[in-house]
Amino acid sequence: MIAIHGRNALYSIALASAVVAAGFSGSAVAGAGGGVQDKIEYCQVCHGETGRGFYGYYAIPRLAGQQPGYIENQLRDYASGLRHNSVMGGVARGVSPATYGAIAAHFHAMNPAPLGGGGGNVALGREIFANGLPESNVPACSACHGPDAHGTGQIPRLAGQLPSYLVKTLSNWSPERGHSSAGGLSALMVPTTHNLTAAQIAAVAAYVGGLR
Amino acid sequence: MKHIGLTVASLVISLWATGPLCAQPDASYPLALLPLPAANGPPVKNCTYCHGVSAQGLATAPRLAGQRAAYIEKELSAFRGHERDNPLSQLYMWNVAANLKPETGRELAVYFSQLPPRAAADGNRGLFDEGRALYQQGVPNANIVTCVVCHGPNAEGVRDIPRLGGLSYLYLKRRMEEWNKGYHPTARPMPQVARELSPAEIDALASYLSFLDEETASK
Numbered sequence: 390m391i392a393i394h395g396r397n398a399l400y401s402i403a404l405a406s407a408v409v410a411a412g413f414s415g416s417a418v419a420g421a422g423g424g425v426q427d428k429i430e431y432c433q434v435c436h437g438e439t440g441r442g443f444y445g446y447y448a449i450p451r452l453a454g455q456q457p458g459y460i461e462n463q464l465r466d467y468a469s470g471l472r473h474n475s476v477m478g479g480v481a482r483g484v485s486p487a488t489y490g491a492i493a494a495h496f497h498a499m500n501p502a503p504l505g506g507g508g509g510n511v512a513l514g515r516e517i518f519a520n521g522l523p524e525s526n527v528p529a530c531s532a533c534h535g536p537d538a539h540g541t542g543q544i545p546r547l548a549g550q551l552p553s554y555l556v557k558t559l560s561n562w563s564p565e566r567g568h569s570s571a572g573g574l575s576a577l578m579v580p581t582t583h584n585l586t587a588a589q590i591a592a593v594a595a596y597v598g599g600l601r
Numbered sequence: 602m603k604h605i606g607l608t609v610a611s612l613v614i615s616l617w618a619t620g621p622l623c624a625q626p627d628a629s630y631p632l633a634l635l636p637l638p639a640a641n642g643p644p645v646k647n648c649t650y651c652h653g654v655s656a657q658g659l660a661t662a663p664r665l666a667g668q669r670a671a672y673i674e675k676e677l678s679a680f681r682g683h684e685r686d687n688p689l690s691q692l693y694m695w696n697v698a699a700n701l702k703p704e705t706g707r708e709l710a711v712y713f714s715q716l717p718p719r720a721a722a723d724g725n726r727g728l729f730d731e732g733r734a735l736y737q738q739g740v741p742n743a744n745i746v747t748c749v750v751c752h753g754p755n756a757e758g759v760r761d762i763p764r765l766g767g768l769s770y771l772y773l774k775r776r777m778e779e780w781n782k783g784y785h786p787t788a789r790p791m792p793q794v795a796r797e798l799s800p801a802e803i804d805a806l807a808s809y810l811s812f813l814d815e816e817t818a819s820k
Contacts, residue, residue, distance in 0.1 A: 431744035431797075434790045435751075443790075445751030446759050476750055483741025 425491050428484060432492065439501035441549070447476075448554040453501050457493035458543040462571040464489050471570035507552025507595030510588070514596025517589060527584045530593065533577070538597045543574055548600035555594035559585065643708040651693065656713050658721060661689055663772045667718025671761040673710035677701065684787040687779045720767030724808025732809020735802055745797045748806075756813050766813030773807035 432452070437443045440453030452460065466472035467481035484492070518538065521529035533544050540546035547555070558565070562582035566575045585593070645656075653659030656666040665673065679685035680698035698706075724732075736756070739747035748765075752758055756766035765773065779785065780795035798806070 427744055430793065431746065434746050434793045438789065443751075444760070445762065446753035447750050449750060476747055479738055479741045479747070483744075 425488050428488060429492060429495050432480075432496075436496075437501075437504075440496050440499040441501040441504050442551045442554070444504070444506065444551070444553070448551045448557065450554045451504065451550050452496040453499035454539070454549065455493075455496055455546050456540045456542060456544065457490070457497045459540065459545040460493035460496060461489045462543055462574070464492075466566075466570040466575075471566075471568045472575075473565045473568075503549035503599060503601065504551055505599060507555075507591070507598040509552070509591035509593075509595030511592070511596050511599070513589065514592035514594070517585075517593045518596055522584075522589070525584050527581055527589075530581075530597075534597075538600050543571065547597040550594075550598055552591075552594040552598035555598060556590055559590045559594070560587070643705055643712055645709065645712060647697070648709060648713075656716055657719055658769050658772070661772070662693070664718060664721065664768055665713040666716035667767075668714055668764055669758045669761065670707075670710040670714035672758065672763045673713060674707055675761045677706040677710070678703075679785070679787070685785045687776075687784045690785075718764070718767055718814070720814040721769035721811045722767075724770035724811035725804070726808070726812070728805040728808040729812060730809075732805035732807075735806055736809060743797060745802070746794055748794075756810055765810045768810060770807045770811040773810055774803055777803045777807070 433440065435443060435445070435449045436452045437449070440451065442451035442453075443449045463472060463477075464481045464484060465486070467474060467477040468484075468486075470478060517527065518530045518534075519536075521527045521532075530547070531538070534540055534547050535544075538546065538548040559582050562575075562578055567579060569576055648665065649656055651659060651662040652665050653662065656664060658664030658666075676685060677698050680690055680694040681701075683691075683695065685694070701709075735745070736748045739745040748756070751762050752765050753762075756764065758764035777795045777798060778800075780788070780792045781798075786792055795803075
């Protein structure tokens with residue numbers, strides 16, 4: 390039942406990705422060139438030289454290996470304010486949408502080892518990721534994020550993401566991203582985030598955070 | 602002169618030294634009732650001679666009081682390995698670090714991190730607002746990052762990321778200028794951060810930060 394639900398979602402997302410990809414490939418080409426390299430180095434001051442993320446005062450998420458469609462969606466939503474974050478809101482408004490494609494492709498191509506640092510029950514996390522928690526209506530994460538947690542299209546990679554960033558994000562979903570951002574895709578995560586307990590969130594964050 | 606400085610330093614240190622570091626008062630000491638660093642504690646005076654009474658900073662030597670312990674340890678190892686090669690580091694700290702056992706360095710780091718810091722407040726007040734805006738928002742269009750994400754909303758630092766609030770204006774300014782001259786290139790990401798800052802922006806940031814203590818910061 391849950392798996393079917395996930396797969397249906399996957400199909401509609403795949404369709405959406407195709408549409409978005411078609412709409413954006415043109416502008417990405419136009420944007421490549423002057424200033425993009427400087428912008429990328431600016432992103433890397435915070436997200437790390439290798440894109441693996443950084444533990445500052447706040448956890449700065451990994452971008453390495455992230456799905457380009459997902460990166461572009463987030464930049465658009467930060468810039469418009471649909472995804473709330475004061476730091477990335479300012480950053481995104483300073484990036485020309487014409488360069489999103491080139492920037493996203495750059496980070497997608499990076500592949501450093503995970504930074505790690507999570508403290509949770511990894512075995513429980515693996516179980517939730519692979520099979521969900523049917524009794525509390527939590528779907529298997531793997532149904533959408535893929536068995537290796539590498540994501541696809543506009544569904545994000547979770548593998549190697551900083552556990553404390555994942556915990557913060559999953560615990561704060563509705564206020565930060567509950568405003569039908571990413572063309573409605575963020576709504577797919579709402580029930581999941583509401584049905585997970587804090588210990589379950591820590592467990593799944595520790596598990597995926599350690600995956601390559 | 603030297604002798605007086607040292608005595609004053611010891612007195613003030615002894616006032617601050619509490620907890621595990623304060624042992625039995627030393628009978629030969631004039632103010633024997635004050636708590637003193639333990640005889641077997643870290644050699645605090647070797648540092649406060651330059652870093653000032655209660656390690657609040659003196660002349661070119663920065664404040665160590667309230668600095669993050671993990672950051673102090675990281676810098677001591679960067680002095681030892683000569684990665685931190687700023688002119689005054691070479692002149693003073695290379696020798697100090699070479700003669701310091703890592704365990705003693707760790708004890709000193711923990712000790713200094715627990716001393717309450719006081720703001721130097723020696724920057725240009727007129728640049729406070731400009732500095733605060735830069736610190737909190739950066740300038741995304743000019744690829745200047747916000748400092749808040751790493752150094753914290755009150756410039757208090759965390760783990761091995763240093764506290765900046767209340768360090769002296771001249772020290773902060775010199776540190777950022779020296780990254781732009783190519784010194785201490787391993788201190789990622791700071792060389793990349795400083796590269797985008799103009800002299801006027803460095804001035805504003807150093808001024809603003811010099812005034813920050815726990816109270817002004819949260820405003």
